[in-house]
Amino acid sequence: MTQQIKIDPVTRIEGHAKITIQLDENGDVARARFHVVEFRGFEKFCEGRTLSEMPGITARTCGICPVSHILASAKAGDAILAVRIPPAAEKLRRIMNLGQIIQSHALSFFHLSAPDFLLGWDTPAASRNVFGMIASMPELARNGIRLRQFGQTIIELLGGRRIHPAWAVPGGVRAPLTPAGRDQIKVAIPQMLEIIQSTIELFRQVLKKHQREVQIFGNFPSLFMGLVGPDGQWEHYDGMLRFTDSSGNVIADQIDPANYREVIGEAVEPDSYLKSPYYKPFGYPDGMYRVGPLARLNVCERIGTPLADRELERFRAHGKGGAVTSSFLYHYARLIEILAAIEKIAEVIDDPDLLGDRLRADAGINKLEGVGVSEAPRGTLFHHYQVDENGLVKKVNLIIATGQNNLAMNRTITQIARHYIRGGSIPEPMLNRVEAGIRAFDPCLSCSVHALGRMPLKVVLMDAAGRVLDEVPRL
Amino acid sequence: MSFLDMDEWLVELQQRADVVYGPFVDTKEYPQDVDLVLIEGAVCNSDHVELLHTLRSRTKVVVAFGDCAVTGNVPAMRNALGGAAPVLQRAYIELADTNPQIPRAEGVVPPLLERVVPVHAVIPVEHFLPGCPPDAGKIKAFLTMLLEGQPVQLSPQEIKFG
Ligand code: SF4
Numbered sequence A: 001m002t003q004q005i006k007i008d009p010v011t012r013i014e015g016h017a018k019i020t021i022q023l024d025e026n027g028d029v030a031r032a033r034f035h036v037v038e039f040r041g042f043e044k045f046c047e048g049r050t051l052s053e054m055p056g057i058t059a060r061t062c063g064i065c066p067v068s069h070i071l072a073s074a075k076a077g078d079a080i081l082a083v084r085i086p087p088a089a090e091k092l093r094r095i096m097n098l099g100q101i102i103q104s105h106a107l108s109f110f111h112l113s114a115p116d117f118l119l120g121w122d123t124p125a126a127s128r129n130v131f132g133m134i135a136s137m138p139e140l141a142r143n144g145i146r147l148r149q150f151g152q153t154i155i156e157l158l159g160g161r162r163i164h165p166a167w168a169v170p171g172g173v174r175a176p177l178t179p180a181g182r183d184q185i186k187v188a189i190p191q192m193l194e195i196i197q198s199t200i201e202l203f204r205q206v207l208k209k210h211q212r213e214v215q216i217f218g219n220f221p222s223l224f225m226g227l228v229g230p231d232g233q234w235e236h237y238d239g240m241l242r243f244t245d246s247s248g249n250v251i252a253d254q255i256d257p258a259n260y261r262e263v264i265g266e267a268v269e270p271d272s273y274l275k276s277p278y279y280k281p282f283g284y285p286d287g288m289y290r291v292g293p294l295a296r297l298n299v300c301e302r303i304g305t306p307l308a309d310r311e312l313e314r315f316r317a318h319g320k321g322g323a324v325t326s327s328f329l330y331h332y333a334r335l336i337e338i339l340a341a342i343e344k345i346a347e348v349i350d351d352p353d354l355l356g357d358r359l360r361a362d363a364g365i366n367k368l369e370g371v372g373v374s375e376a377p378r379g380t381l382f383h384h385y386q387v388d389e390n391g392l393v394k395k396v397n398l399i400i401a402t403g404q405n406n407l408a409m410n411r412t413i414t415q416i417a418r419h420y421i422r423g424g425s426i427p428e429p430m431l432n433r434v435e436a437g438i439r440a441f442d443p444c445l446s447c448s449v450h451a452l453g454r455m456p457l458k459v460v461l462m463d464a465a466g467r468v469l470d471e472v473p474r475l
Numbered sequence B: 001m002s003f004l005d006m007d008e009w010l011v012e013l014q015q016r017a018d019v020v021y022g023p024f025v026d027t028k029e030y031p032q033d034v035d036l037v038l039i040e041g042a043v044c045n046s047d048h049v050e051l052l053h054t055l056r057s058r059t060k061v062v063v064a065f066g067d068c069a070v071t072g073n074v075p076a077m078r079n080a081l082g083g084a085a086p087v088l089q090r091a092y093i094e095l096a097d098t099n100p101q102i103p104r105a106e107g108v109v110p111p112l113l114e115r116v117v118p119v120h121a122v123i124p125v126e127h128f129l130p131g132c133p134p135d136a137g138k139i140k141a142f143l144t145m146l147l148e149g150q151p152v153q154l155s156p157q158e159i160k161f162g
Helices: A051-061 A066-081 A087-119 A130-136 A138-159 A179-209 A211-216 A257-263 A293-299 A306-319 A327-348 A406-420 A428-441 B002-006 B009-016 B046-058 B067-071 B074-081 B085-094 B136-147
Strands: A004-007 A017-023 A029-036 A223-228 A240-244 A250-255 A264-267 A276-279 A369-376 A379-387 A393-399 A457-462 A468-471 B034-040 B043-045 B059-065 B112-117 B127-129
Touching: A004 A428, A017 A406, A017 A428, A029 A406, A051 A066, A051 A379, A051 A393, A051 B074, A066 A087, A066 A369, A066 A379, A087 A130, A087 A138, A087 A179, A087 A327, A087 A369, A087 A428, A130 A138, A130 B009, A138 A179, A138 B002, A138 B009, A179 A211, A179 A306, A179 A327, A211 A327, A211 A406, A223 A293, A223 A369, A223 A379, A240 A257, A240 A293, A250 A257, A257 A264, A257 A369, A257 A379, A276 A406, A293 A306, A293 A327, A306 A327, A327 A428, A406 A428, B002 B009, B002 B136, B009 B136, B034 B046, B034 B067, B043 B046, B046 B059, B046 B112, B059 B067, B067 B074, B074 B085, B074 B112, B127 B136
Parallel strands: A017 A457, B034 B059, B059 B127
Antiparallel strands: A004 A017, A004 A457, A017 A029, A223 A240, A240 A250, A264 A276, A369 A379, A379 A393, A457 A468, B043 B112
8 A cells, every 4th residue: 555654844944844755555655745835925916016115025025035035126126117226236235145145044054954964863853953053062053143143234234124124126225334334244254254164164074974965865967047147157146047957068048037938937736835947948847957056056167256166166076077966965055155155245345335325226117027136045036027107016926946946856855755765664863854855955935924933844644545644743 | 033133142042941843943743831932924824723723722822923923914915805816826827837727735735715814813812022023132022021920011112013
């Protein structure tokens, strides 16, 4: 008889999700599915709102990366006003996005994922979390907290608050950095560089002991997509889309994100509120692609800062001449991007433009449609709006980063489940490994809901007819 | 997640309270005899309603945490459209290139409620902490009052939305 295992809720991720694992007659894994169970409906209820409200409203899709939504939304607004924003505004937006990458990646690594591989997979569930890390590795936990605090402070100094700052607006930004704010960021940089370099060093040790995870945690060929600069360099705020394959070949390049519909299609599956975007020329589901830190490091030629570029070389060795294909290495890529972000902030922090006051281009509605794109910590984020002559929103489409990894996340958990689950017995730490496959992608599902006190992930074992055989309450 | 913005105060919290359930903890089943729960987010689907009843019966003090929990906030914007169908239609039928359909796998994807409601519309709540999100300083002050068994008193500044 076939069975289904359900993991519900999936824990240590941002948002609410379940996993089901379908077993065949022999009790082996047929397939595993990731289900997102929340949905909000921004695409519809934003209709009729004014363009200038959109950054503030859509920021509420997410408590972790509101800055990404604010930026993508403001950029869609820039396109509709048909303005080039003042250079100072662009520099400031970039710094905020870098602060955002630092805080979000630090959260994913230290607060959510590290308990698995630093405390150990078989640590009892009750202490396998950030509070367990605080208790047994206080220095490391504090480092993670400080790194995240640094990123959040940058956002706060610019936007006036840490979460949902109503700061970037169509045409530019509302306020510059103050000299005191700049100094506060500047003095912290050396310590932050030290923390991230020692963390990378530590993670390289982790990798030596986790060769099996590297092999089986979502290690498969796929396409990768991300923004790149004009020379193919790493980009987080602007730029053009590039797709590469797992041998490292560029298969589509310098695509204007405004034309995303030519390359990205969206599919719906009955068992998840998360849609599955795919690379259109390859069709569905063959057009599976990955986005986020792993993809960005795979598609770019180089990062453009010395320490991060040196680390990128080491990272690429895992690809043996092609792309780095193991999803477990998302963690490594995330740390390298933190390093890059700190270096990039250090490069511009003394630029006098940051304190300037030409920050906003004023214009009316000059186009009735606009696409704004930015690299959110989890991957490329698209906001696409149509408006009427008065700037009231008529139609909205959002392609969120996490959705674009949907196909790859399903593939990842199927691969892990096949490895660890045999003959129908399911020890808790094995299920945790399946969840860890999801955590590697750092999905942010509050794009459909927000829930602090209630967003865990759950595993259910079902039979071939879909009957639930075993639910594993995980304590 | 603004909970984590309490930064190094988290270390102190770890010494004074056990965090037993929630997004940072691997417990899958809501435990018995919980002292305090902070509920963030509006009530949007049938799973939420079920969880609220469970946690109410197992918890002493329930806090509606953040504007969504207190008022419905942004998720409740869809109420004005009169039901769940229009939002689902737009996202999964009109904006889909492949397999347009409304996700409804039974036992897996919970159906949306017709109306999004705040937490206290479903279960009684002891305290409300507004803010979108409540900032870290406010959460810290609030938790400190509770941990020390003092009556919860928020200043007018702290009762602000947004
Ligand atoms: S941060 Fe705001 S939008 Fe997000 S759950 Fe809290 S109150 Fe709701």
